[in-house]
Amino acid sequence: VKISEIGEFGLIAHLKELVGPPADGEIWIGDDTAVLRAPAGTILFTSDLLIEGIHFDLDLIKPEDLGYKSIAVNVSDVAAMGGTARRALVGMGLSGEVEVEWIDRFYAGMRECCDDFGLAIVGGDLSRSDKLIISVSMLGNPAGRLFVQRKGARVGDVVAVTGTLGASAAGHLLLKASATEPEALIKAHVRPAPRAKEAAVLRRFIPTAMIDVSDGFAADVGHICEASEVGVLLDASALPLADLTGLGLSSGALQLALSGGEDYELCFTISPDRFEAAAAAVLEQTGTSVSRVGEIVDKGRGRVLLIEGDEEPLLAAGWDHLRV
Amino acid sequence: VKISEIGEFGLIAHLKELVGPPADGEIWIGDDTAVLRAPAGTILFTSDLLIEGIHFDLDLIKPEDLGYKSIAVNVSDVAAMGGTARRALVGMGLSGEVEVEWIDRFYAGMRECCDDFGLAIVGGDLSRSDKLIISVSMLGNPAGRLFVQRKGARVGDVVAVTGTLGASAAGHLLLKASATEPEALIKAHVRPAPRAKEAAVLRRFIPTAMIDVSDGFAADVGHICEASEVGVLLDASALPLADLTGLGLSSGALQLALSGGEDYELCFTISPDRFEAAAAAVLEQTGTSVSRVGEIVDKGRGRVLLIEGDEEPLLAAGWDHLRV
Numbered sequence: 310v311k312i313s314e315i316g317e318f319g320l321i322a323h324l325k326e327l328v329g330p331p332a333d334g335e336i337w338i339g340d341d342t343a344v345l346r347a348p349a350g351t352i353l354f355t356s357d358l359l360i361e362g363i364h365f366d367l368d369l370i371k372p373e374d375l376g377y378k379s380i381a382v383n384v385s386d387v388a389a390m391g392g393t394a395r396r397a398l399v400g401m402g403l404s405g406e407v408e409v410e411w412i413d414r415f416y417a418g419m420r421e422c423c424d425d426f427g428l429a430i431v432g433g434d435l436s437r438s439d440k441l442i443i444s445v446s447m448l449g450n451p452a453g454r455l456f457v458q459r460k461g462a463r464v465g466d467v468v469a470v471t472g473t474l475g476a477s478a479a480g481h482l483l484l485k486a487s488a489t490e491p492e493a494l495i496k497a498h499v500r501p502a503p504r505a506k507e508a509a510v511l512r513r514f515i516p517t518a519m520i521d522v523s524d525g526f527a528a529d530v531g532h533i534c535e536a537s538e539v540g541v542l543l544d545a546s547a548l549p550l551a552d553l554t555g556l557g558l559s560s561g562a563l564q565l566a567l568s569g570g571e572d573y574e575l576c577f578t579i580s581p582d583r584f585e586a587a588a589a590a591v592l593e594q595t596g597t598s599v600s601r602v603g604e605i606v607d608k609g610r611g612r613v614l615l616i617e618g619d620e621e622p623l624l625a626a627g628w629d630h631l632r633v
Numbered sequence: 634v635k636i637s638e639i640g641e642f643g644l645i646a647h648l649k650e651l652v653g654p655p656a657d658g659e660i661w662i663g664d665d666t667a668v669l670r671a672p673a674g675t676i677l678f679t680s681d682l683l684i685e686g687i688h689f690d691l692d693l694i695k696p697e698d699l700g701y702k703s704i705a706v707n708v709s710d711v712a713a714m715g716g717t718a719r720r721a722l723v724g725m726g727l728s729g730e731v732e733v734e735w736i737d738r739f740y741a742g743m744r745e746c747c748d749d750f751g752l753a754i755v756g757g758d759l760s761r762s763d764k765l766i767i768s769v770s771m772l773g774n775p776a777g778r779l780f781v782q783r784k785g786a787r788v789g790d791v792v793a794v795t796g797t798l799g800a801s802a803a804g805h806l807l808l809k810a811s812a813t814e815p816e817a818l819i820k821a822h823v824r825p826a827p828r829a830k831e832a833a834v835l836r837r838f839i840p841t842a843m844i845d846v847s848d849g850f851a852a853d854v855g856h857i858c859e860a861s862e863v864g865v866l867l868d869a870s871a872l873p874l875a876d877l878t879g880l881g882l883s884s885g886a887l888q889l890a891l892s893g894g895e896d897y898e899l900c901f902t903i904s905p906d907r908f909e910a911a912a913a914a915v916l917e918q919t920g921t922s923v924s925r926v927g928e929i930v931d932k933g934r935g936r937v938l939l940i941e942g943d944e945e946p947l948l949a950a951g952w953d954h955l956r957v
Contacts, residue, residue: 336780336782339783339860340714340782340783340784340860341679341710341711341713341714341783341843341844341845342677342678342679342710342711342713342714342716342771342773343677343678343679344675344676344677344678344714344775344780345675345676345677345678346674346675346676347671347674347675347676350670350671351668351669351670351671352668352669352670352671352676352772353666353667353668353669354666354667354668354669354720354722354755354756354770354772355665355666355667355722355756356680356722356724356756356757356758356768356770357724357758358724358725358726358758358759358760358766358768359760360726360760360761360762360766363726363760363761363762364760386665386666387665387666389665389666390664390665390666390668392666396678398678398679398680398770400680400681400682400768401682402682402684402687402766431678432678432679432680433680434680434681434682435682436682436683436684436687436688437684437687438684438687440764442682442684442726442766444680444682444724444768444770446678446680446722446768446770447666448676448678448772449666451668456660456668458660458664459663459664459665460664519665520665521665536663536664
């Protein structure tokens with residue numbers, strides 16, 4: 310069944326089923342706005358736009374994975390503030406040619422991510438569009454009055470990152486080359502795991518600054534750097550590179566780790582006397598490793614400096630959506 | 634200067650200037666999420682997607698007007714819940730060819746609407762896109778614990794609407810025919826006035842159901858009807874038609890009023906003993922007229938019935954974004 314056969318209102322009724330019944334005292338799909346209960350006086354509010362041909366290629370990603378990823382990237386943003394994602398609106402621009410079955414699979418993926426991280430889809434907007442457009446807005450709760458900004462890194466702080474870097478970009482290269490394995494690398498790209506549980510452990514150790522790795526590690530650590538008005542000295546040999554041996558990719562593991570992007574790992578800074586305990590707690594409670602990759606320094610304010618044999622400045626070669 | 638010359642991060646820095654400094658204790662543009670202070674335990678949450686070629690044609694609307702309208706349509710949704718819009722995220726999909734001056738004018742229009750209705754833009758997301766895409770998400774406060782749903786209309790209630798109907802659709806027809814007047818009709822289309830002040834007065838008189846007129850009056854009153862599980866009997870002769878005499882439009886005033894859409898008037902139902910006082914208060918405090926256009930009835934559950942000479946069923950011929 311095509312979307313054009315059931316129409317906008319038929320689709321809304323269908324989505325209401327897919328989303329499930331609203332939480333007590335809340336109103337979700339079917340009115341002018343969603344009505345939500347906010348427990349705290351502070352709200353985290355974020356949105357992300359995913360566009361066919363720019364952020365994803367429908368030939369390279371299954372609808373379930375695209376759904377999962379659409380929610381995951383926003384959960385990751387909320388986690389990077391040290392918060393917990395709670396409610397989402399999903400706007401979609403769709404061609405009438407889209408099959409309702411595609412929507413069902415896309416929503417199943419979104420629901421799976423929502424279930425994994427304890428949040429719910431509460432509404433959205435539908436529009437006609439030649440290319441598929443996905444716009445997710447999300448509300449989250451901070452941990453009490455605490456939230457972790459990009460601003461706040463201090464000279465002497467440890468720079469650390471969860472998991473590994475470069476797997477998502479490697480997975481993307483593999484997909485474009487029609488490879489179907491290694492599965493772990495492809496999964497890192499099509500179904501990234503936002504580090505919400507890791508953030509919930511980390512925030513108890515009071516990171517001074519935090520960001521999720523979406524543009525590319527060098528660019529993202531650069532954002533912390535600029536916001537905090539400090540420099541960062543990275544040790545290339547300490548970066549937790551994804552294992553890409555024997556894959557014959559056109560880019561090396563270090564390059565993909567630094568500028569690949571879409572890893573959705575957490576990059577944070579923390580006082581040196583808290584780092585070991587924080588890393589141990591994250592590993593123990595979530596199974597995710599945390600690597601010490603550098604230090605906040607007084608020199609090169611706003612710049613990322615890389616030590617690779619000799620110290621040399623690194624171009625923050627991340628992803629800029631608009632520059633040619 | 635083109636967007637491609639300043640890049641995503643140059644544009645973010647520029648937008649930060651355009652948006653102005655954050656409210657006390659809040660964090661707006663420049664981190665993973667916005668951090669907001671919510672005064673109440675209940676939040677209204679809505680989003681709208683506007684796509685070039687579907688919702689607007691850049692040859693027919695100035696960037697200031699498009700900016701104003703992008704905010705206004707969401708303010709209208711919050712008003713239709715009886716609430717007050719407070720904070721917005723603006724996602725944009727842009728070609729690198731867009732001029733920074735265009736963005737400045739677009740943001741000036743958004744800011745003007747924000748200033749008119751007491752809200753602020755607090756962040757968003759940027760992406761590359763061939764066609765311009767605008768995604769606005771908005772948070773609003775309800776009036777205390779009260780909000781007005783589509784559900785709630787009772788048999789015997791008066792059906793009423795603010796302002797006039799059909800002006801926006803007429804303005805759209807005129808623009809497509811390269812007409813530049815009557816200005817009031819064109820303005821109704823390119824720079825709709827959301828009825829936030831009217832909603833603030835109305836909610837004191839406890840409307841039983843409310844919706845904003847976006848899909849078309851017949852379709853929108855139909856949404857109240859379905860949600861409330863009642864029928865609606867409309868008096869065609871009582872509809873506040875926009876004055877289209879002498880314009881030679883291909884559609885008549887009644888047809889445009891019923892199915893034109895994008896009027897952003899408030900359609901509401903209210904107990905008959907409260908209607909006169911509510912209408913008088915809205916007129917006195919906002920200058921906007923309120924017309925009694927029909928009655929909620931027991932028959933034709935979920936249907937809109939139109940009295941025009943003889944009573945006959947009316948097809949709810951509103952705008953369906955996805956049906957062919």
